[in-house]
Amino acid sequence: MRTLPVGERALLVELGNGEEAQAFHAELLRRRASGALPPVREIVPAARTVLLDGVEDPGRLAALVSGWQVEPQHARAEPVVDIPVRYDGPDLAVVAALWGVEPDDVARIHAGVEFRVAFCGFAPGFGYLTGLPARYEVPRRSTPRTAVPAGSVAVAGTYTGVYPRSSPGGWQLIGNTDVVLWDPAREPAALLSPGTRVRFVPEGPAARSVGRR
Helix, strand or coil: CEEEEECCCEEEEECCCHHHHHHHHHHHHHHHHHCCCCCCCEEEECCCEEEEECCCCHHHHHHHHHCCCCCCCCCCCCCCEEEEEECCCCCHHHHHHHHCCCHHHHHHHHHCCEEEEEEECCCCCCEEEECCCHHHCECCCCCCEEEECCCEEEEEECEEEECCCCEEECCEEEEECCCCCECCCCCCCECCCCCCEEEEEEECHHHHHHCCC
16 A cells, blocks of 8 residues: 555555555445545545545544555345346457357356446546456447447456447447436436446346346
């Protein structure tokens, strides 16, 4: 763990990897809920860092968090967000070849994982979901698409994501969903937030081959 002051009122905490960052973020939320964390306006997780903004004394907070023993993150009792998916994306065959399986197996593998939102970014409502084993890591497309349809379910690196709106993108598209990821009229507007547990539920032909849970 490394702590770095950011301006006069923020502290950036660098962790060794994504799993440590997620565990540290969860620990911050637990301590804030219990009143054991000094006042912090905003806690923003990223791939391997967590930013604490609106801090009265960054130096004091840095000394405090540096002494924490943070346990690995375990499964929580909160409900899982189910996202129905039609596994018919234009890059399904490409991903299947990279994984060394048949296209139908991509749905089985992907839907068999319980994901967790590590952090959010890129666009409002877009969550970077972890959970796929490292052997299923895939590269981004060599040429990004100028427009990816809203609801596209995609993979890149070790992450899974769902495009909340039409936008350019270079991830590999394996399916699509009708679930609304971002709705300003909803409270909260984002369906997914850091720490949320997510499961993809196959629809259509993939549901028959995979089997509904």
